[in-house]
Amino acid sequence: MSLTPIGGHSPRRKITTATIREKKLLHEPITCLTAYDYATARLVDEAGIDIALVGDSLAMTMLGYENTLSVTVDEMLHHVKAVRRGVKDAMLIADMPYGSYQADANEAIHNAARFVKEGGAEAVKMEGGEKRADVIRRVIDAEIPVAGHIGLTPQSVNVMGGYKVQGKSLNAIEQLMRDAVALDCAGVTCIYLEGIPREVAAMITAEVDTPTIGIGAGPDCDGQVLVFHDLVNLTFGHAAKFVRRYGDAAALITQSVLAFKADVVSHQFPSDAESYHLPKETQAALETVLHRKHAMQR
Numbered sequence: 001m002s003l004t005p006i007g008g009h010s011p012r013r014k015i016t017t018a019t020i021r022e023k024k025l026l027h028e029p030i031t032c033l034t035a036y037d038y039a040t041a042r043l044v045d046e047a048g049i050d051i052a053l054v055g056d057s058l059a060m061t062m063l064g065y066e067n068t069l070s071v072t073v074d075e076m077l078h079h080v081k082a083v084r085r086g087v088k089d090a091m092l093i094a095d096m097p098y099g100s101y102q103a104d105a106n107e108a109i110h111n112a113a114r115f116v117k118e119g120g121a122e123a124v125k126m127e128g129g130e131k132r133a134d135v136i137r138r139v140i141d142a143e144i145p146v147a148g149h150i151g152l153t154p155q156s157v158n159v160m161g162g163y164k165v166q167g168k169s170l171n172a173i174e175q176l177m178r179d180a181v182a183l184d185c186a187g188v189t190c191i192y193l194e195g196i197p198r199e200v201a202a203m204i205t206a207e208v209d210t211p212t213i214g215i216g217a218g219p220d221c222d223g224q225v226l227v228f229h230d231l232v233n234l235t236f237g238h239a240a241k242f243v244r245r246y247g248d249a250a251a252l253i254t255q256s257v258l259a260f261k262a263d264v265v266s267h268q269f270p271s272d273a274e275s276y277h278l279p280k281e282t283q284a285a286l287e288t289v290l291h292r293k294h295a296m297q298r
């Protein structure tokens with residue numbers, strides 16, 4: 001199996017929290033994709049994406065859970081370690097799963113440190129704005145960079161009553177602005193803006209010094225993120241409005257699997273050229289042995 005880079009491997013510098021901030025100042029769009037395993041991590045990294053995010057969306061895309069609520073720290077860590085082995089230059093951010101940081105700051109620091117020490121993450125991501133700012137500040141004080149995430153926060157699905165676009169009323173816009181400013185003041189590395197009107201994302205992006213990375217938040221954010229499986233059509237079911245499919249891995253995989261099955265069933269796979277052969281001397285010796293054996297049996 002080959003995992004050599006597609007399209008060459010031009011050297012680039014390591015992306016850090018400083019690079020991400022610099023990109024906002026220079027108005028250079030920040031690119032981010034989720035990665036959940038070694039192979040996708042290598043492809044994302046070698047394509048020059050700035051941030052590889054081990055999102056808790058892996059609960060659905062990789063593990064088949066109904067939502068992100070069930071995935072555990074240990075399950076997330078398993079994937080973060082695999083992605084760490086595949087990522088060289090991109091910044092690696094690990095999502096803190098539901099229940100691993102909401103109770104208190106000490107538990108948040110303990111779990112965040114596991115992602116850094118055991119998983120090799122360079123930052124962790126937590127959902128929530130104003131109400132999460134104190135915990136986030138404590139984690140940053142423990143020398144762990146944190147990415148914020150506001151708007152449609154999937155870990156709040158039961159409170160939101162479904163996956164709904166947030167920030168549509170004046171009150172909701174005010175709350176979102178307070179959330180963004182609270183995260184900005186807490187010193188987060190970047191703020192993920194999910195599922196909010198373009199106009200609100202643009203206001204937040206202009207207001208805060210922290211880089212914003214949008215998903216379903218329009219084009220005026222400092223960067224964009226998509227779920228890898230959405231990008232290449234590996235998610236099943238309805239795709240959200242903001243998803244753009246750049247390839248059809250599902251079609252490619254299905255086609256390959258069907259072709260393999262057909263070849264095996266019709267004895268077309270493997271061919272002689274795809275088989276190993278005995279060295280000539282061993283073959284000759286084997287034939288002699290078999291010949292003698294047959295002669296003795298007669």
Ligand code: KIV
Pocket residue numbers: 034054055056057058095149192194215225226227
């Ligand atoms: O879990 C995830 O993939 C995310 C991104 C969509 C931002 O949080």
